[in-house]
Amino acid sequence: MRRSLTVSAALALGLTLAAPVHADEATSYGAPEATGAVELSALGTYHADVFDASGAEIVAHDPRTQRLFVVNAAAAVVEVLDVSDPERPEKLFDLETAGVRAADGSVVERGGAANSVAVHGNVVAVAVEAADRTDDGWVVLFDTGGRAVNALRVGALPDMLTFTPEGRTLLVANEGEPNDDVTVDPEGSVSVIPVNRRPAALTQDDVRTADFRAWDEGRELHPDVRVYGPDLSTGEAGTPGRVARNLEPEYIVADTNHSAHVVLQEANAFAVLDLRRAEFTDILPFGTKDHMEPGNELDVSDRDGAITLANWPVRGMYQPDGFDSYRWRGQTLLVTANEGDARDWDGYSEETRLKDLELCEDAPGVREFLEDNDRGIGTVEELTADHNLGRLSVSTAEGLSEDGSCHEEIRSFGGRSFSIFGADGEQLFDSGSDFERITAEAAPEFFNSNHRENTFAGRSDDKGPEPEGVVLGEVRGRTYAFVGLERVGGVMVYDVTDPRAVTFAQYLNNRDFAEDPAGREAGDLGAEGLTFISAGDSPIPGTPVLAVANEVSGTTTLFRID
Template sequence: MTYRSLLLGTAAALVAGPALADMNFNRIASFPVVENQPGAEESSSEIIAATADGMTLVYTDSPAEVLGFIDITDPHAPRAAGVLELDGEPTSVAVAGQAAFVGVNTSEDYINTSGHLLAVDVTSRAVLGDCDLGGQPDSVAVAPDASFIAVAIENERDEDLGDGRVGQMPAGFVAIVPLADGAMQCDAIIRADVTGLAEIAPEDPEPEYVSINDEGEIVVTLQENNHMVVLSAAGEVLSHFSAGAVDLEGIDVDEERAFVYNGSQPGRLREPDAVTWIDADHFAIANEGDMDGGSRGWTIFHQDGSVIYESGTDFERAIIEIGHYPERRSGNKGVEPESVTFDVFDGTPYVFVGAERASVVGVYDVTDPANPVLEQLLPSGIGPEGYVTIPGRGLLVSANEVDGLEDGAARSHVMIYEYQDAPAVYPHLTSVGMDELTGWGAISGMVADPDSGLIYAVNDSFYAMQPTIFVIEPSMDGPSRIIDAIRVTRAGQPAQLLDMEGITLDGEGGFWIASEGRTDRLVPHALYHVGADGEIEDYVPLPDDLLAVERRFGFEGITMVGDTLWMAVQRSWDDDPENTVKLVAYNTETEEWGAVRYQTTDPDMGWVGLSEIVAHGDHVYLIERDNQIGSAAVTKLITRVALENMVPAPLGGDLPVVEHEVVVDLIPYLTSTGGYVLDKVEGLAIMPDGTIWVSTDNDGVDDHSGETMFFAIPPM
């Protein structure tokens, strides 16, 4: 059995994982970079590098205008190692030995561009050198033999200028800075001219990213120009060619709050961002797009310009199957692969592809560069931007740039993965194996079928145009699999004005669904009776006694006990005493309503409420949680109330407060895979033997990493 069991205090955290291969990458730690600057309004980890001994990480933080440091002597427990304040915006960093070379942008505007390359001793933080670059730097790379540094001088254009295709001087170039005994030779900088090469805006190249191979050759992406250039260490153009285009078929091209894979984009320009050498002849690019393109995948080129491998839609489709597809980016560039890096682990060459909008790292075996094999998809933080590999210690590190403090999302994190002789822990849930490509996300309620052993789960209003009941085959050997998708319909059409937050079986082959209303959006608070085929057969609106006191927070779970439906209300309504919420009852035979109250934990921050209710044995089990993320999370619990105490009182009168007990603290489970604590624990299903299945809501990958946890807790 491939449980990954971690003993955390007195709790054993058991999370199912798929046995993909003998060796796998698994996340072992996450470091919130705000720990380097407590109280910072905004912090970000963008480009990241490591010292030669692999014990210290160095990252750029452009919002704070600092260079950050992380001690990973123990990679399972990274520690804050402080920051170095800079005089501008750091754009990239590369390390040789114990020296970090940082590109710093000091430009006044798009026309008056400036910047410099700073050399810093990582141990002492002393400045070892400072070279004026004569323009706005972007990517920085150090030659493998530490003989020189290449810097992409982007001199980016103002994209609001004209139609965005108007050239804007000064033109970009590549700066080559010689090194002698590790010291920068500022007076010998070579300015490699790359104008006049691209078909698109040849007068205004914008070098984006550089990588250097063992022969000292520099490959450069001109993202906005959709062009590639290979330079010698002396700055001579060895080859150059268009990055080309890809015909995309079977993709989602509209942001319609549904997964619809019938769109196409012929001739989609690649417009690559990051680039990495694989060997002396081949390099990989991430086709993020910018001005006119973005082909949603990645490509391997020979340096003579011939395409060796093109992922097409395969990378994005694999991401769709694990629930990380950002539907709200469908009209733009989908998952937006932005980063690629390469290294060899235990003799196997890997390319790591980062999807910025899906917050996923694809792990490809490139033993044969013409036929890469996707081995894993790893969960990352929001907006993975930079990577560093430390094969000597078996480590992969991602820097995730998005700081979600303002949006109530996770803050910027650096995540650490270890190459292990162990099963792959992620994904927990996948739709791989279905006859048709099936996207999913925002799982908000669940129920177990005691006869089939299957679990039914609903998505919430994020997918308002495609309300769905997912049929899940849970697996202790992981990942659990979605095997069917029942669309919820009204008169045969996708049912609108639903916010499905709970589901339970009706005992006759169908379902009862609780919909959380939003009266300001004309979404009613209601119960829906749904047939096995997904068609709505009947609905029950809330009575006036409840509507008179409700706020916008409605039912967040539903379960059935005999003829009575019990619904958990997420937060207090106007008539509830502080830190209490209602458990509402509806008798399907007598059509009578009633309720009791539940006392929630007093929140340290934000609010605490209920997210699910499930009847099992002599109790109802509930999810009680706060709305906090990461280290701020305190309350993520499974509790229970004895059914003998669940005696509903008439609405409008005094409601009794039921006693409850804590069954499981979920925080050890939520941190058992090396990530930060996810906010929305919303799904709960209990099997006849008492095995508890728990899921998290990934908010449709909007201001969210997309990570979904779906795990089992053995019978208590």
């Protein structure tokens, strides 16, 4: 049997360590104590038998047929699995998108990729990017039996889609990434599609598009929303400007039938979408995480040979990927998985090592750190050594002095955490350094491992455990967040019923570090998409189930929640 890793530490929630903790100094890393209020256990796994080629990315569940729809980007299809017996998931057939004729007369190309899938009622929607990702993509509509009934043209690089709660409207996040040379940069947008009438009867005229052009035409943009990199605006009337091209919708949650929130990951912000008008009404920044604050420690080097959780003069940009929302005391709260992401193309890259960044001599955070730390680091040269902060991946586009000659502030990618934000952008909770402390206790010899290989601290200089996605679910009247870690792997479970009193429930990693990652016995690698199946919709009557798609191992695993 695979040796799944779980942790229940002996220290109380919220305890932090004043000094760095090294692997050779202590066996406890200050991890929060697991309450055990809920317990995940693996039921069954389906193997796409594809390693490190996005064999299982996004997963959606249909309770009426007890089928899972899993995006296999490697094959550019959606695999349909029967999970009526969740211990033995069985593949039934594929949803093939290539060759489907769209309502505008175009034909879905071969050579593109299926990026996302969503299910509501008898409708299955699949997002498909064009072979040239800067061209407009498609949404292909199927019935749950696998018959293609229609396709509609949407924006460039449709990367995620979702239905509104009652299923009448389909929302598509068109990321609009540039080409590798950054000579073509389509605008980001969200397509708003009514599917309340027969999907087969939809025409291209039914597709409305929400864009960001208003912020190029005089609407004030919050200064902390990141708009940066090459400006490919033509300046011609009616064409998208710099903001419209720069903002790239990553993920959507429809909070109600009339409104949605949209994460703009690279911009470190989120937008508010009015579905009645198909217009964005606001854009708000997530802000940054001060890694000098107690509780926000992180391990920053893959060259020091130790687990060193410490404070550093770095501000992390939260930049969530997946997120979910819930209601608390009449407010909409956003729960974010703070992955982090850089613009990193052949024609433009903002990512570099800190040691290659020109720091201002009087950079306040750095100066204060050098003057007052107990680690004997007294110079910039010592600070930027490989065994200290030198190898950390940071942004060249942020923290610049007014004249642009040097960097006054160090900005890293991601928060290595999950957060709860109010709809006004105020942060109500952040898990701080929990994820690195918990994973350090669970498997210290593979702390911050990558997902393609079994390594020690291989991701410490980048984004650590890299929380990728989060889904919320109600279990016996309590709301839980299930957070997937893309690199070291596994699922973190937290009770978020009250954002003022969040508790850690469990960490389970269905990965065997004793096995070759390329083999079946290694288990789950690269958690990407998560779906919560409620007790009422579950293939196990009365017992909730969590489905996790893992892009590197190409596995889809179901967990029962007790």
